[in-house]
Amino acid sequence: MRELLNLKKGSYVDQIIDSYNYFLEKSIQEVIEENKLIVPKTEDIRVELGRMEITKPRIIEADGSPRKEFYPMEARLRDRNYSGQIFVEMKLFRRDIEQDLRMTNIGELPIMLKSKKCWLYGLSEEELVERGEDALDPGGYFIINGVEKALTTQEAIVSNRVLLSEALKGHVAETISIKGAFRGKVRLERSKDGMLYITFPASPRRLKFITLIKALGMKSDQEILRGFGDLEELRNDILLNLEQNDIERERDALDVIGRYVAPGQLIDYRLRRAQEIIDSYLLPHIGQQPRDRLAKAFFLITMAEKVVEYAYGYRKADDKDNYMNKRLELAGKLMEHLFRYAFKNFVKDIKFQIDRMVVRRRGVNINTIVRPGALTERIMSAMATGTWVNNVTGVSKYMDRENYVSALADLRRLKSPLDTGKEIYEARDVHGTYWGKICPIHSPEGPPAGLVKYLAINAEVTTDIDPDTIEKFLLREGVSLKKK
Numbered sequence: 277m278r279e280l281l282n283l284k285k286g287s288y289v290d291q292i293i294d295s296y297n298y299f300l301e302k303s304i305q306e307v308i309e310e311n312k313l314i315v316p317k318t319e320d321i322r323v324e325l326g327r328m329e330i331t332k333p334r335i336i337e338a339d340g341s342p343r344k345e346f347y348p349m350e351a352r353l354r355d356r357n358y359s360g361q362i363f364v365e366m367k368l369f370r371r372d373i374e375q376d377l378r379m380t381n382i383g384e385l386p387i388m389l390k391s392k393k394c395w396l397y398g399l400s401e402e403e404l405v406e407r408g409e410d411a412l413d414p415g416g417y418f419i420i421n422g423v424e425k426a427l428t429t430q431e432a433i434v435s436n437r438v439l440l441s442e443a444l445k446g447h448v449a450e451t452i453s454i455k456g457a458f459r460g461k462v463r464l465e466r467s468k469d470g471m472l473y474i475t476f477p478a479s480p481r482r483l484k485f486i487t488l489i490k491a492l493g494m495k496s497d498q499e500i501l502r503g504f505g506d507l508e509e510l511r512n513d514i515l516l517n518l519e520q521n522d523i524e525r526e527r528d529a530l531d532v533i534g535r536y537v538a539p540g541q542l543i544d545y546r547l548r549r550a551q552e553i554i555d556s557y558l559l560p561h562i563g564q565q566p567r568d569r570l571a572k573a574f575f576l577i578t579m580a581e582k583v584v585e586y587a588y589g590y591r592k593a594d595d596k597d598n599y600m601n602k603r604l605e606l607a608g609k610l611m612e613h614l615f616r617y618a619f620k621n622f623v624k625d626i627k628f629q630i631d632r633m634v635v636r637r638r639g640v641n642i643n644t645i646v647r648p649g650a651l652t653e654r655i656m657s658a659m660a661t662g663t664w665v666n667n668v669t670g671v672s673k674y675m676d677r678e679n680y681v682s683a684l685a686d687l688r689r690l691k692s693p694l695d696t697g698k699e700i701y702e703a704r705d706v707h708g709t710y711w712g713k714i715c716p717i718h719s720p721e722g723p724p725a726g727l728v729k730y731l732a733i734n735a736e737v738t739t740d741i742d743p744d745t746i747e748k749f750l751l752r753e754g755v756s757l758k759k760k
Contacts, residue, residue: 289416291737295608296388303612316627326365349408355422359384383651390415424675426686427607439594449583455560477557480536486521491529492573503577599709618654625650688731696723
């Protein structure tokens with residue numbers, strides 16, 4: 277039976293557990309680093325966050341006595357949360373003098389069964405049976421208020437990649453740039469007369485492509501032209517855009533953006549705001565420092581090359597239903613989104629508590645400003661109701677225990693972000709790239725048909741890896757534009 281199900285290593289849910297382990301080991305610390313410095317309105321006080329630790333699930337009895345080992349079966353029987361506590365190193369400074377330092381409990385985090393923080397991790401079949409568990413249960417789900425909850429994997433359009441499509445007034449190249457919680461779309465449009473216009477978050481509408489390239493630091497027309505290939509139609513289009521451009525200096529190009537984002541302000545302030553917008557909101561996945569602007573310029577040049585080649589028939593439009601252009605957000609990535617949202621609200625609550633203590637002239641220390649419930653309530657509410665960040669519904673669902681296969685199917689369920697009420701026939705059809713990845717038969721009837729899918733029986737999903745390893749290799753080989 278075990279050989280037939282190929283469950284010796286729990287392969288059906290390995291990718292789910294691996295993604296959650298990556299969330300525990302990497303993603304949580306990265307979110308904390310994003311919010312490392314907490315500065316309230318009272319500017320002479322600040323809080324700095326450091327390393328993080330997560331405990332295995334434990335329980336505190338009614339008489340107040342803590343018990344270290346707390347197994348999933350007890351959580352099911354007693355309608356409890358199977359969760360661990362999050363501890364973060366916090367330093368409180370007042371007038372740059374350290375006043376308090378301690379590892380502080382900031383809240384609870386649901387622990388996935390069979391993950392590295394679960395008490396069942398690494399146990400043999402006999403040990404699992406002794407603790408009331410099914411030896412063949414693969415794990416990969418949570419226990420919230422005694423109820424087993426599985427997270428539905430979400431489909432998403434691939435990020436940080438150029439996708440080509442046709443628009444009413446021309447041809448379009450788009451990329452979705454993601455950095456942390458920020459998600460911004462960069463849209464480069466080629467009009468029918470050959471002019472290139474670009475928009476990105478907080479930018480002027482129909483900003484000329486050449487204007488933005490010069491704002492990124494490419495000073496001369498010859499330098500811009502050298503960035504493109506030798507295709508005749510491509511160079512003709514770029515020459516046309518250069519001729520129609522009336523901006524010569526980087527300062528003037530930045531001022532075009534500055535007049536939109538800071539109208540009526542002094543020119544120095546406008547220029548500074550324009551640089552901040554470019555660094556923060558234009559292709560943040562490449563970098564958010566001034567030294568990254570040249571790399572962003574070359575990425576935009578690549579987008580321009582592709583959209584012009586598409587306009588002249590050298591390229592085809594990208595199929596958004598092709599699975600090559602999609603990514604799956606497994607449980608670890610979904611928990612990262614939820615934790616980032618809850619942690620930002622937790623930081624706001626700390627700022628509020630500090631300001632309130634100062635106004636009331638009470639002593640400020642770490643114990644008085646940290647409310648663990650501020651983080652825990654948001655996480656547990658989302659897990660219990662299934663309503664995730666940005667009001668996405670149906671992410672968390674009850675595990676179907678009618679039979680063994682139905683439980684596995686729940687763990688390998690996929691959901692498209694498209695609205696089930698719309699008649700989107702192309703997205704519901706079985707695409708050729710589903711072969712070996714998606715089961716072509718297993719989909720519900722009615723409005724969700726074709727939008728809710730299930731992984732094929734032998735399909736595996738790769739999980740996140742540390743990008744620093746790849747970046748270091750590229751730097752060593754001289755591929756990146758960044759200096760060694």
